[in-house]
Amino acid sequence: MNEELRRHYERWVYPRYPLAASIPPWDTYALNLDALYARFNGALPGSHARRILLAGCGSFSPYPTSLANPGVSITALDLSAANLRRARLHCFLHGRFGIDFQRGDILDPVAAQGEYGFIDSFGVIHHLADPLEGVRALERRLAPGGILRLMVYSRGARRGAESIRTALRLLKIGDVAAIKGLIRRAPEGSRFRRYVDASSEAAFDAGIADAFLHPRTRTYRIDEFMALVGDTGLTPLMFAHDGALPPVTEEVSRLRRLEGGGEETPNFILYLGRQPIGGCGPASDARLMLNPALRQAVGCLRLAPVVVVPRLGRRNPRLGFAEKRFLRRFISPVAVASLNPQELERARPFLDALFLVAFR
Numbered sequence: 001m002n003e004e005l006r007r008h009y010e011r012w013v014y015p016r017y018p019l020a021a022s023i024p025p026w027d028t029y030a031l032n033l034d035a036l037y038a039r040f041n042g043a044l045p046g047s048h049a050r051r052i053l054l055a056g057c058g059s060f061s062p063y064p065t066s067l068a069n070p071g072v073s074i075t076a077l078d079l080s081a082a083n084l085r086r087a088r089l090h091c092f093l094h095g096r097f098g099i100d101f102q103r104g105d106i107l108d109p110v111a112a113q114g115e116y117g118f119i120d121s122f123g124v125i126h127h128l129a130d131p132l133e134g135v136r137a138l139e140r141r142l143a144p145g146g147i148l149r150l151m152v153y154s155r156g157a158r159r160g161a162e163s164i165r166t167a168l169r170l171l172k173i174g175d176v177a178a179i180k181g182l183i184r185r186a187p188e189g190s191r192f193r194r195y196v197d198a199s200s201e202a203a204f205d206a207g208i209a210d211a212f213l214h215p216r217t218r219t220y221r222i223d224e225f226m227a228l229v230g231d232t233g234l235t236p237l238m239f240a241h242d243g244a245l246p247p248v249t250e251e252v253s254r255l256r257r258l259e260g261g262g263e264e265t266p267n268f269i270l271y272l273g274r275q276p277i278g279g280c281g282p283a284s285d286a287r288l289m290l291n292p293a294l295r296q297a298v299g300c301l302r303l304a305p306v307v308v309v310p311r312l313g314r315r316n317p318r319l320g321f322a323e324k325r326f327l328r329r330f331i332s333p334v335a336v337a338s339l340n341p342q343e344l345e346r347a348r349p350f351l352d353a354l355f356l357v358a359f360r
Helices: 003-011 025-031 033-041 062-068 081-093 131-141 159-170 176-185 191-198 205-212 222-230 248-260 292-299 321-328 341-352
Strands: 051-055 073-078 099-103 116-122 142-152 235-239 268-273 287-290 356-359
Touching: 003 081, 025 033, 025 062, 025 292, 033 116, 033 142, 033 268, 033 292, 033 356, 051 062, 051 131, 062 073, 062 081, 062 099, 062 292, 073 081, 081 099, 116 131, 131 142, 131 222, 159 191, 159 205, 176 191, 176 205, 222 248, 222 268, 235 248, 287 292, 292 321, 341 356
Parallel strands: 051 073, 051 116, 073 099, 116 142
Antiparallel strands: 142 268, 235 268, 287 356
16 A cells, blocks of 8 residues: 555545535536446446446545446445545435445555456556556456546646645645635735636635645656557547547647647547447437436426536537427437437437447
8 A cells, every 4th residue: 555645645645625516417427427438338337337336436436426326336446444434424414325445555456356347547557666566457357348537647737736736845835724825925926826716725724735745656658548548458538627628639639739839738538448339329210218317407397408517528518498398308218210310310419429339
């Protein structure tokens, strides 16, 4: 177990969202196992893959993941007992039960044993001494066809934070109270003040500690990240950060151009698969069903549109009355062959957004 990381998160529970913080179920659509597995395999997961692992779950992610996947086995793994206590309490207060909370290290083969259809490791591997070893440990836990979501810090997105971390080390400032004092005294318009004013993390102590005092962080240029992924047996499937282009190769080229021009890049979010079969899309022998996480949204008869936050890097279709009425048809699976050309064309944006799921 990485003792230095464990001590950090025992002291600084992260993220420190209020226990009353809730999210609508339909905002969890990008965490739904059925939708993700079918997107890249053209089939719903079998019993061997109907398990989810949150690898480095922190204090919050078990709650939205359980909202998105009622009845699915979820393992929440984290180094920190404090993070797990907070995550368990948050779930309890919002009526989410049946989650297996485990304290442990993703590098430990005894922890979170078995195979999983979806593993979420958001903002974790860039804190490991050997990130490649961490990704390979997760790869070994993926069922055939399983999906892994990784988020890592990009060099461009973390430029400001890393320069502040360097300055704090040189000044030998290593506690949150001292940093908060610097923030209060920072002149308006200074680089430091501009950064903290724009950062949601700087609004709370655990966020300040995570951004500026974390014992180990690593940032990646896009070619470095893709080289890391290339040293595994996993297949890159789709980037999901803000502004991402759907084809992986095109998004890598776009990010490379941004880096070459010295422009800011988002932190990288990438879905990877273990031996993915490939999605079936709206093939003539496929069926379409509504993403289970959206059932409450489309079942709502009110006229006001439902706002669904983009989670795949691009804008979502609106969900007004007409859209909800159309999607309501797919609460039970509908054969593609039964749709006329106009209906099929209308369904395509919802398939792209993961609102509809295509499978055989």
